[in-house]
Amino acid sequence: MKLIQNFILFLPKVIFCKVLDKEQSIQVLNKYFLEHISPLIFDIITENDFYFKVTKKRCSKYGDFKPLHNGKSKITVNNDLDKDHFLTTFLHEFAHFKVWQKVKNLQNPHGELWKLEFYNLLNEFHNQGGFSVGLSEQLLKTFRKRNNTISFSKNKMSEILSRNISEDVRFLKDLSPKEQFIDSKGNAFEILEKRRTRFLCRNIKTKRLFLIHGLFKIKTI
Template sequence: MIEKTTSILEKYLPKQAAPIIAQWIYQAPCMFKISKNRLSKFGDYRSPFGRKGHRISINHNLNPYAFLVTTVHEFAHLKTWNEYKSRVKPHGKEWKKNFKLLMEPFFNGEILPPDVRAAVTTYLGNPAASSCGDLTLFRTLQRYDQPRAGFVRVEELPPGAAFVLPNGRIFRKGEKMRTRFRCTEIHTGKVYLFSPVAEVKRDVIEHH
């Protein structure tokens, strides 16, 4: 069974990393789901509740290195929950310690290319709540994405430009806050915060 899981994971992870992650899934144990793309997050962890055990989901469309970093991030939550339950902060010092510990096997051999290894090393100095919250790491991981025709990053759009999400929702780019851009959904007038590196499509029709 673990061999089948490893085989499936090899489609999403660097090949050398797949058996390590498969082992984690069975040791936990946890329900590991490869999910549809979610703009707001790369992955998530849910602690045991009722009859359900540990659950982790990772977006299917991440490149192998982004998939790996996100998976380790979520397993660090699982390990921290096993040790402390809900008595500590989700991204406190306990989680940071576990994230660093769980990343160690992937620095061996040739699993990570040099630029990703360097970016992850810097990130491990003080891991953020999300790998996409660290723009240096995110941009490094993004180099390994397959190019998507017609997509641009929010930070590349001029102020006031309209853009479209894959689900058809249309937004107008507003001012930059500390790390994210305030963008208004044109249909509802609601304001949402977008990461500078979120990939969207420029809307060619001018909306007023």
């Protein structure tokens, strides 16, 4: 019986480290991916040398890749993402893992090699029907326009994701410095400045500073 030992659920205040069989693991993965691609995700996790964690929501990022001291690596994805966004975030971080396996270097994390890996993964899962119809149509248009796959970037993927979301949803990137907003927990922030794809924001109550991604969903004050 094939076991998945490197799938770890990370929940608020509790860490579960379970050894599950394939059927149990796929049932868990079905919560985050379309059911027909969960077996493909299972194979990726079990056939590669990284830990996979589903984490609680983080304001500063949707996912993360990190090499560990024991020779393994860790991929994390936030648990509050819809299935399209969860898959693209997972593939984004898995592309980092694949680059790390080749060059063992994170100095240029979104360079040409990463762009090619990310593009190829998106194309593969698009062909497998891993995305919703709306996002698949956007990806297909993008693939047809791009003869040079190297030019496909994480910013282009973020743009496609934002177009695929309901028009009544507002993102942090829609605001300007000095504007204020509220997150899903009711915390109020003020934007101080933009830094590439993230914004430096100050919690109005605690005065703490946060770097928050431009695609963070917000409510304006």
